[in-house]
Amino acid sequence: MSILSTKLSRLKPSVTLLLNQKAKSLIKEGIDIIPFGVGEPDFDTPDNVKIAGIGAIVDGQTKYTNADGSIEMKKAIQLKFKRENNLDYNLNEIIVSTGAKQVIYNLFVATLDAGDEVIVPAPYWVSYPDMVLLGGGEPVFVNCDKNLKLTPQLLEDKITSKTKWVILNSPGNPSGVCYSDQELRALADVVAKYPHIHVMSDEIYEHIVFDGLKVKSIAQVAPELKQRIFIVNGVSKSYAMTGWRIGYGAGDEKIIKAMVMIQSQSTSSPCSISQAASIEALEGPQDVLKKNAAVFQARRDEAMRLLNASPLLEVTKAQGSFYLFVDMQKAIGKKTPSGKEIKNSDDFSLFLIEEANVAVVPGSAFGYEGFFRLSFATSMEELREGCNRIVTSCNKLS
Numbered sequence: 428m429s430i431l432s433t434k435l436s437r438l439k440p441s442v443t444l445l446l447n448q449k450a451k452s453l454i455k456e457g458i459d460i461i462p463f464g465v466g467e468p469d470f471d472t473p474d475n476v477k478i479a480g481i482g483a484i485v486d487g488q489t490k491y492t493n494a495d496g497s498i499e500m501k502k503a504i505q506l507k508f509k510r511e512n513n514l515d516y517n518l519n520e521i522i523v524s525t526g527a528k529q530v531i532y533n534l535f536v537a538t539l540d541a542g543d544e545v546i547v548p549a550p551y552w553v554s555y556p557d558m559v560l561l562g563g564g565e566p567v568f569v570n571c572d573k574n575l576k577l578t579p580q581l582l583e584d585k586i587t588s589k590t591k592w593v594i595l596n597s598p599g600n601p602s603g604v605c606y607s608d609q610e611l612r613a614l615a616d617v618v619a620k621y622p623h624i625h626v627m628s629d630e631i632y633e634h635i636v637f638d639g640l641k642v643k644s645i646a647q648v649a650p651e652l653k654q655r656i657f658i659v660n661g662v663s664k665s666y667a668m669t670g671w672r673i674g675y676g677a678g679d680e681k682i683i684k685a686m687v688m689i690q691s692q693s694t695s696s697p698c699s700i701s702q703a704a705s706i707e708a709l710e711g712p713q714d715v716l717k718k719n720a721a722v723f724q725a726r727r728d729e730a731m732r733l734l735n736a737s738p739l740l741e742v743t744k745a746q747g748s749f750y751l752f753v754d755m756q757k758a759i760g761k762k763t764p765s766g767k768e769i770k771n772s773d774d775f776s777l778f779l780i781e782e783a784n785v786a787v788v789p790g791s792a793f794g795y796e797g798f799f800r801l802s803f804a805t806s807m808e809e810l811r812e813g814c815n816r817i818v819t820s821c822n823k824l825s
């Protein structure tokens with residue numbers, strides 16, 4: 428009998444592992460690797476938020492809070508939903524967790540039984556399928572259309588009597604796509620036809636949107652489905668607070684209660700100090716949101732301009748998040764200077780790390796071949812250098 432559980436054997440080893448190892452060994456050799464794989468803003472947490480965290484330590488807010496988060500934090504989240512999304516949630520419909528990641532994990536552990544299906548549109552954020560598996564369910568993948576979006580037909584084709592959740596992520600990681608109100612409405616119309624299915628709407632990149640776009644939650648667009656929509660959000664990306672580990676969820680009181688039970692028997696309350704800082708993030712000055720989004724937008728434009736110089740690459744314009752999802756299918760079948768054939772996105776990413784010393788994430792990690800993800804959460808200088816190196820390397824493929 429193995430000491431490791433069988434549920435662990437259902438998880439797939441990360442395809443990015445090899446690339447990470449390669450990047451690490453090159454860095455050790457003193458080679459300057461440009462990190463385009465990162466999934467966190469390179470900005471510092473705003474000063475007012477840091478000061479609130481320090482204040483919480485000095486004031487002695489260093490004890491457990493309620494397992495589902497402090498009342499003050501939950502009130503700040505309640506106000507945020509009202510102010511920004513015009514959504515009303517009672518406090519018992521909100522949970523605060525150790526990052527959005529724990530919210531999603533709790534949600535699937537709380538609601539999935541063996542055989543329950545979760546529709547995961549690809550390209551997807553890497554953790555969704557494994558979280559579904561850890562929760563005991565089955566991820567059901569659906570390839571998005573050429574715009575990297577789930578359409579009503581694609582969704583409906585995958586619905587079975589076992590479907591419990593559909594995952595939506597707008598703005599999306601890795602695609603950068605945002606769903607319009609009409610697109611959300613059309614998806615909601617499909618969901619409305621099947622009373623047994625629920626929507627998990629991951630809105631963690633809500634504030635990182637470009638060109639004046641305002642992204643709505645599906646719960647705003649389809650208020651009649653609110654009880655069947657579970658919103659995931661957090662402070663990690665919007666307020667550059669990835670290390671503080673605060674995320675939150677809002678949805679049906681029954682589901683929240685079950686998630687709180689899991690949380691109270693695993694990690695207990697999220698960090699008291701981080702909660703105090705997150706209250707300041709949500710309630711303090713909000714100009715940082717627009718400021719950061721404008722910086723990301725300028726980088727997106729510059730990266731697109733530079734990458735478009737390669738005839739082998741096609742860049743989908745990101746409407747939000749801080750990723751470009753780049754089509755590299757024209758490089759498939761080409762040979763590297765050392766004679767190796769590029770067969771897929773893994774080969775291409777390995778080629779980029781060896782030839783350009785640039786680390787990107789292959790589309791295979793997101794269940795979507797023929798693409799790679801480039802994060803522009805790096806300085807403009809690094810971005811320019813890295814994109815130029817990618818284009819130069821692509822020119823060497825024959």
Ligand SMILES: Cc1ncc(COP(=O)(O)O)c(C=O)c1O
Binds near residue numbers: 528
């Ligand atoms: C789409 C998506 N959801 C959730 C998360 C997790 O966020 P957190 O750091 O708050 O756990 C990430 C982080 O990369 C993400 O990209």
